[in-house]
Amino acid sequence: MHDPTIVMIHIIIGSIGLLGGFVSLFSTKGSKIHKNGGWIFISGMIVAIISTLMFMRDNFLPLAIIMCIASFYLMVSAVTTIRVKSRWAITLDYIFLIFPLVLFVFPLMNMMRNLPDFTFVSLGQIVLSLTFLYCVIDDVQYLRRLKKSQTPNIGRHLFKMILAFTFGIMAVLRIGVKVDFIDLEFTVIVPLIVGMIIALNMKRKFPIIELSS
Incomplete structure (x- = not known):
């Protein structure tokens, strides 16, 4: 049985964090509201992550x-x-490169362990794995680009924040609420696909602008 106080903190602070992320997502990029909303989102997610790990003492959920x-790495x-x-x-970017690599390999290995049976669960694992494969490739390209230019990459920033927000929504749908007609894998596949589409579109809207020295 989880500590009621920790559960309440998790729900309240996590909800405030997601609300901050929502405000940041739909506010003018670079504005004070956008920045404050982003920091509220990050703070709320960190509290939610810590409390979730505390819950793992009673019930381990891979x-x-x-x-x-994923959320911590993306933020x-x-x-x-x-x-x-x-x-x-x-x-930190070099150190944290290990995280998308692990997150790419883990669901892929789990899926391969269940072969030759291919189920809806396998599809969710493929979507997860491909998401982080993209992150690995993007991170490597980003680090290589830094050797030539240290121009802030706003598109990449928005991409990572939107994906982090997506994982927050996934956590609510997958673990936080119990709706009988929503399949568990549906709570992984649909948010990730929608989140990736929005994140990639936002990244395309804010290309890297090389500044002349």
């Missing part, structure tokens, strides 16, 4: 662990992208 790692990457002039940001 997907919840994946969501926690850190989003912040380092706009703090690219800082040495610590570049160092």
Whole structure:
């Protein structure tokens, strides 16, 4: 049985965080509202991640662990992208490259373990794996680009934040609410596909602008 106080903190702070993310997502990019909403989202998600890990003492949920790692990695990457002039940001980007690699391999290995049977569960694992394969490729390209130019990549920042928000929504749909007519894999596949479409579109709208030295 989870501690009621921790559960309440998880729900309230997590909800405030998602609300901040929603405001940031639909506000003018670069505005004070956008920035404040983003920091509220990050703060709320960190509290939700910590409380989720505390819940794991009673009931270990592999997907919840994946969501926690993914959200943390995506938020850190989003912040380092706009703090690219800082040495610590570049160092963190190199260190955190391990996370999308693990998140790419883990669902893929889990799916291969269940072969030759291919189910709806396998499709969810493929979508997860492909999402982080894209992140691995994007991160490597980003780090290679940093050697030539340390121009803040706004499109990448928005891409990572939108994906982090997507995992927050996934956590609510997958674990936070119990709706009989919503299939569990549906709560992974649909949010991820929709989130990736929105994130990639936002990334396309904010291409890298190289500044002349």
